[in-house]
Amino acid sequence: xxxxxxxxxxxxxxxxxxxxxxxxxxxxxxxxxxxxxxxxxxxxxxxxxxxxxxxxxxxxxxxxxxxxxxxxxxxxxxxxxxxxxxxxxxxxxxxxxxxxxxxxxxxxxxxxxxxxxxxxxxxxxxxxxxxxxxxxxxxxxxxxxxxxxxxxxxxxxxxxxxxxxxxxxxxxxxxxxxxxxxxx
Numbered sequence: 663x664x665x666x667x668x669x670x671x672x673x674x675x676x677x678x679x680x681x682x683x684x685x686x687x688x689x690x691x692x693x694x695x696x697x698x699x700x701x702x703x704x705x706x707x708x709x710x711x712x713x714x715x716x717x718x719x720x721x722x723x724x725x726x727x728x729x730x731x732x733x734x735x736x737x738x739x740x741x742x743x744x745x746x747x748x749x750x751x752x753x754x755x756x757x758x759x760x761x762x763x764x765x766x767x768x769x770x771x772x773x774x775x776x777x778x779x780x781x782x783x784x785x786x787x788x789x790x791x792x793x794x795x796x797x798x799x800x801x802x803x804x805x806x807x808x809x810x811x812x813x814x815x816x817x818x819x820x821x822x823x824x825x826x827x828x829x830x831x832x833x834x835x836x837x838x839x840x841x842x843x844x845x846x
Contacts, residue, residue: 665800665809665817667824673792674828681785681832685839688774691766693720698728698761701746703738712739716758724765729758766843774843782836786829793825 686696695718702709712718716730716739728739739759743752749770751762766774797818804814 665803665813665820667796667820670792670796670821671824674789674824677785677788677792678828678831678835680788681781681835684781685778685835688777688839688843690774690839690843691763692723693726693761693763695720695726697748697763698726701742703735703742705732705735705738712742715739721760724763726761726763727758728761771843775840778836778839778843782832785832789825789828789832793821796821 686694687700695713698712698718702711703715704710705715712728715732715735716728719727719729721727730736730739733756736754736759740752740754743750743759743761749764751764753760753762800814800817800821803809804811809817
């Protein structure tokens, strides 16, 4: 009898995707539309992400232009940006909202790296929890007689190889983002 690692592998890939998405929302001092992904406004009675009610374009390395399709949303977008407490300066004109991203200071970079490490640790914890669940399932199936004890050891070794690979991938994602932030 074999142990199927397909779902575990998918779960590890989901954790890696989670970390990548979390890192996309952390500003490196450069304009990036994903910085606005967590922001929404009340539009026509429901919460809408800004990207669903406006065109978002990068004007230069440090500014983003948000042009809503309905001009009545300009004030709502401005309010959402101010309420978010993100370190952006916002200016409004008759066509939309301009977001200026400030230059990162050394202190700001250190703070961002600390946040990166927290997100990395959160992802590692998710990997450990998936591993623990898989180990419990392997132990359960071995004790019910589905496979022998030496097969259980083999499956646990295979699982640990997957865990190590995923942790290395998480570390690579972290290092890439850290270099990106520190080089600005």
